[in-house]
Amino acid sequence: xxxxxxxxxxxxxxxxxxxxxxxxxxxxxxxxxxxxxxxxxxxxxxxxxxxxxxxxxxxxxxxxxxxxxxxxxxxxxxxxxxxxxxxxxxxxxxxxxxxxxxxxxxxxxxxxxxxxxxxxxxxxxxxxxxxxxxxxxxxxxxxxxxxxxxxxxxxxxxxxxxx
Numbered sequence: 001x002x003x004x005x006x007x008x009x010x011x012x013x014x015x016x017x018x019x020x021x022x023x024x025x026x027x028x029x030x031x032x033x034x035x036x037x038x039x040x041x042x043x044x045x046x047x048x049x050x051x052x053x054x055x056x057x058x059x060x061x062x063x064x065x066x067x068x069x070x071x072x073x074x075x076x077x078x079x080x081x082x083x084x085x086x087x088x089x090x091x092x093x094x095x096x097x098x099x100x101x102x103x104x105x106x107x108x109x110x111x112x113x114x115x116x117x118x119x120x121x122x123x124x125x126x127x128x129x130x131x132x133x134x135x136x137x138x139x140x141x142x143x144x145x146x147x148x149x150x151x152x153x154x155x156x157x158x159x160x161x162x163x
Contacts, residue, residue: 005104005134007058007065011040017083023075028066036060087113090121093158095148097141099132118162126161 015037018025025034036057043053070076088094094117098110107128114126125148129140152158 003103004055004058007061008040008045008054009104010065011037011058011061012045015041017076017079021075021079023079027073027076028068028070030067033061033065033067036065085113087116087120088122088124092117093123093125093152093160095125095127095145097127097129097137097145099134099137099140100128100130101132102134102137104134114161118160122162123158123160124162125159 014025014028017023025037029037040054040057040061043051043057045051045054071080096110096114098105098107100107102110114124117124125144127141127144129137132140148159
């Protein structure tokens with residue numbers, strides 16, 4: 001979480017899980033950092049002005065703003081595990097797009113997900129976009145995603161990149 005995107009996404013995750021699962025933020029951050037996290041998440045990042053506000057709000061966060069590793073503290077460790085998906089179960093079809101320059105969802109993480117899903121028997125169409133970052137991946141893969149979805153509605157067998 002030592003990037004601007006990590007600060008913002010981490011803040012939203014911490015705050016929402018704290019509320020939804022009644023998990024104490026004080027296990028992971030000090031009072032000053034909790035106030036900064038609250039300020040970050042008070043901004044809606046689905047429009048330009050909100051994204052700019054969140055960008056400004058996250059600036060005081062230190063590169064490592066957590067006081068402890070959430071993977072070692074309950075209930076946070078269980079929350080991380082239960083809110084993570086390592087693979088699709090066998091028999092499902094999926095479309096996965098990944099930008100090669102993505103620093104938010106790292107290409108190695110996505111490749112592992114695809115590999116494990118394929119091994120489990122899922123049919124995964126994996127579209128890789130060298131040079132695309134996280135923000136550009138959706139636009140770069142949109143036509144392929146629409147074609148894939150159209151095929152599902154037409155009753156066609158899902159194409160797969162699995163070997």
